[in-house]
Amino acid sequence: MIQFFHVHKNYLDGVPALTDVTLTIEKGEFVFITGPSGAGKSTLLNIIFGSEEPTDGHILIEGRNYLKIPPRELPALRRRIGFIFQDFKLINTKTVFENVALSLKVMGVGPSEARKRVLKALSYVRLQHRANFKPLSLSGGEQQRVAVARALVKEPAILLADEPTGNLDPDMAIEMMELFKEVNSRGTTVIVATHDKGMIEKLSKRTVTLASGRLLIPH
């Protein structure tokens, strides 16, 4: 369970990114975070991921006060979270296979086990044939699918996705969402930040709307 209590986030220039956000996401839930650009969707995901700290408020993840987790324990927490970044964050000097395998390497998974899981993850996103390509030789949509494979390969407890279908054509976007649903059905908490209203309507999942950093429709 992820709980936000009166969370505020202001950037250094004083611009508020989140204002008094109180929110609960149950374990195994599928939630869309939606709202216009600059509404605070990415900030919310970054705070859950631990790459940004709130200015004020409290966050509990699985009962633990997130702000009191010592920095040395943060990597272990991140190994349980799969994050599909808006800018993909792929390593351009490594192949698609190596990029996806990196997720498992940091977890200490052995090479042969890692190989099986990486190929399986690449098959989910239909990219087995691109395994030995470098990211820069792929299209934006393909790079996004590599990022999806890298997040899913470690079978995370929580999946965070920041605009995961922004670069995909409609058919592939639907396919990715079906994949997220399948992952969710296996117990992973899925939180997707998107402003793709059509997708939200199609999946009919719980939706949390942000506008100028404030929660509009909390459920």
Add this chain to the structure above:
Amino acid sequence: MPSGFSSFSLYYALTDALGNLRDNLVTSLLSALTVAFSLAIFTVFLVVFVNLNNIAATWGERTHVVAYVKEGIKTGPSGTAGWPSGTAGGPPGAANWTEALKKTVEATPGVKDVTFISKEGALAALRAELKGHEGVLEGVAPDILPASFEIILDPSYVNPDGVRSVVERLRAIDGIFAVEYGAEWVERFSSFMRFMEIFTFVIGAFLAAATLFIISNTIRLTVYARRHEIEVMRYLGASGAFIKVPFLVEGMASGVMGGALSLGILFLGRYAAGRHIPQYFIFIIENPFPLWKLSGGLMMAGLLLGGAGSLVSLGRFLKV
């Protein structure tokens, strides 16, 4: 093992480090060459210092202290203490007295070997030195020169304080009226060895600092070049150890390569120097260590320098 660092992580760290060495071959080689030249220069000074020390030990045997025997002690003509009494007019019992005196000298701490030179023996030695000009000794009484003990010191006493302590003890012996020794030479040689010791240490420290600086900067450049990859690894949950160990291994591997290269440089240098240095002086650059010790020592020194350089860099530039 740190949290999040399994045996597979170690395998990945090693393969990553080797991959990085391959990818940054030129930088890694430059780094290794820096280690190699630093170690080679330091080793040259160390070799010279050790060889001089070894020579000093043999020179110590030539550091003579001469203790002159008081007038009135009669001895045999051969210059050997204990010569049967009366053979050269010595009173009965004189040889025993000399023998006793010799034993006292021998028992003095710091004395390694003692040779007795009788009055006649001293004159014979002088005649031999003045060969061709023996005329100057005509009419000189055979007992004009005093009998003496030529003393060779224990090598550990061949230093100003050591020699002085032996000389003081000899002067205190009844039957010895004067003691001579090469005080100035001992002082000079001892100062020179002290200088060499400090110089070798300073050179070693300076080269170690320079090597650490260069290795840490090489690693810093690698860290900078891979900052995006490091950021991604952090996001994927890599522990600090997982991120740092490949850089540490990379630095150590560069150091070991440098150690091996330094061995090559030293042997090439020895070969080249052998063609230009006079033969009688070549001992100064001969390797005094067993080959396995020298090569093992150089590679271990490279490993430590490389590891330390990486740690310095990682501590300063990689906060994970």
